[in-house]
Amino acid sequence: MRQKTRQGLAGDESGAVAVMFALAAPLLVATAVGSIIAMQHIADHSGLQALADRSALSAAGLSSREQQIELVSGFLARDGRGATLIDLSAIKVAGGSAAISVSLKLPPGPGSRLLANSFLDDNIVDATAVAAVGKGQPSRLID
DSSP states (O other): OOOOOOOHHHOOOOHHHHHHHHHHHHHHHHHHHHHHHHHHHHHHHHHHHHHHHHHHHHHHOSHHHHHHHHHHHHHHHHHOOTTTEEEEEEEEEEGGGGEEEEEEOOOOHHHHHHHHHTTOSSSOEEEEEEOOOOTTOOOOOOO
């Protein structure tokens, strides 16, 4: 068997692809995992915002606070995926019409905690919606 000389070893590039792959693989895996976690956080926020919007629109048509809380609690029990009601309050908006503000939060999953510890300011998904109802008019989102 022929032995490689010192000059032959210096010019040998066999195994270079394996070394480049070994250096790039952790970065590729970390990017893929981070993308999946970020998309889950975005999906959680979108779902929670839709639930807050639906809750505010429905609660704006009810007159008593007890009915409003019961309605929002029902939405949370059915579609909330562990979300909790932070605030349900009646407010006045321009034009003298009444409005309902609904604020919800969703506790973070394991992926959200990892992402929050790495990139985000907080690790709780939250959403707020404000719906107004005028006299004789349907409810409408205003925020």
